[in-house]
Amino acid sequence: MLRSCCVAALLAWSPSAVAQELLASPPLPAPRVVAERGASPTYYRLSPRVMLPVFRGGFGAQFRSAPDDAAASVAFTFDVMGGVVARFDRASRHGLIAEVGYTFSGFSQHLASLGLGAMTGLGALADRDGRARAAGFRVALVTRFLAGVSYDRTAVGVRTGVIVGGPFYAVEIAHQVLFVDGDDHNELRLTFTTLQPFGEAP
């Protein structure tokens, strides 16, 4: 009787309090805490993006060595490249680069290229301690196999270049040798370019 009176009085005073009183908490046990054994490693939580597409262009000057009957000369050149950078693993600053492209130079030179190389200095979303890590100074060494037209004839050759700089401003210095009708021709290139794979933290 007394309890009923108390409940009625409480209902008049605060329906919310009575409702909570009447509906007990569900009978769930105290939760158990599962702890890690040792420090957590860091690998799978790093970005899984190890294959990063790369598209880049460059422009600059191409130098020809002096043949016997002509003076050394220089011409404008540009190239466009597309390919992929493959990190060695999820947080690695190092990786391989493969790209195909097209090069024009003012010597009426049109060359297709297939390049393979290695690069270092890639950025990552985080390092193995979970801290932010920006991309830094980067270096790439790329060897390209060339085929096209040069010296008004069909030409094949090899270009080896070193790319040095940051993600959006880099310089490539390259040497290329072209084989035309059994003769080899050596040329140098100095171009301004970029080296920024898509999906990489800049």
Add this chain to the structure above:
Amino acid sequence: MKTRAVTALALLALGCGPAVTTLVADRHYREAVCAAHDGRGRGLVERALDDDANLQVHAQVIETAMVREALSRHERVAPVTLFRVSAQSDVLPLDAIELSAAVGTIDGGAAALPVRWDTLVWATGERLPPRRTAQTYLTGGNLLRAGAAVATLGVSLLFTDFRPDTVSVDATPADYARTAPYATRLHTLTERAGCRPHDPGGGAGVRCEWFFLYASPSRSPLTMALTARFISNRLDPERRDPTACMVTRGALVMLGRADTLAAELDARFGERSRPLREVAMEGVDAPISEWEQAASIIMPR
């Protein structure tokens, strides 16, 4: 120790992550969930999470006098039942655990409605209070006027003034209590529905309560689909909302026929919760999309 470190370094250099079996054995679930998310050792990680999460469930019909009175005011093809489902996980070394529940008949023909204002007034046969109108100065036009005032150093205020606009706002609690008193009392009774994390302590665990309303002449037994999402954030310190890895586990639990639900739940659960693995049905998929369709027919949103 040195050999182990050298092996780990060699594996990392080769681009192979730590073995998922080792991650699971040492309870490194943040790593293990991302490994499973990326397709490595998914079955192993799922089984380990099932074991260590130790999901507990409980269900009961709410049959207080107030609930009976509120739900019996309206003639329906079948009596309305209010019941509560509770679930809990243990605390695991993860960034979050999310639980969700849906209830319906096993054949997908009928669904229980989660308790909301619109479903409560449907159950009590009342009406929602109309929305109120209010005036606000936070309008697009006033923002432009403020910008113009700043840009003209106040000169524009000589030619314009700030005007309020009428907006529609939700009714006040007093409106709800006056228009739908029974639904208001049920709402008060069930307002603690939802999920609350356990005291963190470096891990994630959650306790949830859901309230459902059910009224259908279907004689198919009611089942509950419980879904657990185990979440680990990618290491991405510069993003406020980092991308997450997730492993999702689902189970179907038989609750009972609507007309004998209270007795069946009392027999199955009584005063104690049960581990999910003890009450989960094997090899049955929850017809959740059918339930959503059935619920939308009863209560179009």
